[in-house]
Amino acid sequence: MKGGCSQLALLEAATLVFLSIHCWQRTAGDDACRITRSVSEFALSEHVIFSLRGKRLASCVATCDRDARCLSINYYATLKRCDFNDKTAELYPSDLKPTEGAVYITMVSRDYKQSPPCVGVCLPITAGSLVRGCRCTENAIGLNDSCSKPLGMEDGSIKDQMISVSSTHSTSKKAWGRLHNTKGSWTPNDDNTLQWFQVNFQPEVKRIMQIATQGNGNSHYWVKKYYIMFQKQGAPNLERYVESNKQMTFKGNTDRNTVVYHRLTHGHLNGVIDLYIHPSSAFGCIGLRLEIYE
Secondary structure (H helix, E strand, O other), rough: OOOOHHHHHHHHHOOEEEEEEEEEEEEOOOOEEEEEEEEEEEOOOOOEEEEEOOHHHHHHHHHHHHHOOOOEEEOOOOOOOOEEOOOOOOOHHHHHHEEEEEEEOOOOOOOOOOOOOOEEEEOOOOOOOOOOOEEEEOOEEEEEEEOEEEOOOOOOOHHHEEEEEOOOOOOOHHHHHOOOOOOOOOOOOOOOOOEEEEEEEEOOOOOOOOOEEEEOOOOOEEEEEEEEEEEOOOOOOOOOOEEEEEOOOOEEOOOOOOOEEEOOOOOOOOEEEEEEEEEEEEEOOOOOOEEEEE
């Protein structure tokens, strides 16, 4: 069994300290339900955004609930210390480590619409299981126990006029930058780090959950690494996408046709009006086809 799968099985089998379901009615027809689950003698590593000492568990949960970045907690009862994480073991199972004296708490009560566990139907992965997966609705894809819907690069819902690029080689077109396009890919005039592929959503605003990329389907070149820039509604400038206070560079493709998906952290890209893909490394030439998911 591979590491990620074995860790999920361990999470399933580990001692459950408590289970509670937080449901409340904000407005008519607006339900917000989250599951709070804890696992004793485990902690999530590498994703701590801040810590507090001298706190009871209830105080830690309340603090996490007030901070939109917080998705899980490591609590140390003896030290009365809380570590607040911006990831969960469901998304990063290999980072859930045996830790003496720790209690890992995931999916603390949170506004469902702000941090949904699933775009689709959330169901137990097996009968009676406390670990949940996502049954994707029509036209949605599954990734990391969640579902996302394409915004329309592949099917044309994102129109050509919504796409801008830094340049286009004479043998290419910007519209060829759509996922599964059969004519090639978007390829710029120059293969340097100044090139970009932009999608403008205005007057709409979007919540971006993940990106999928391919190389050039007809030639042996592709983007090996890229980073994301974006602009939010009302913001004066572009921002670079970060996770855990680090500027993210994503691993792209290793061949011309395999689709590579990258899921973005919940809540990081809400209210987006402009999205830029910046290739930073390529095999041969820059060749990019992509889809964007909400």
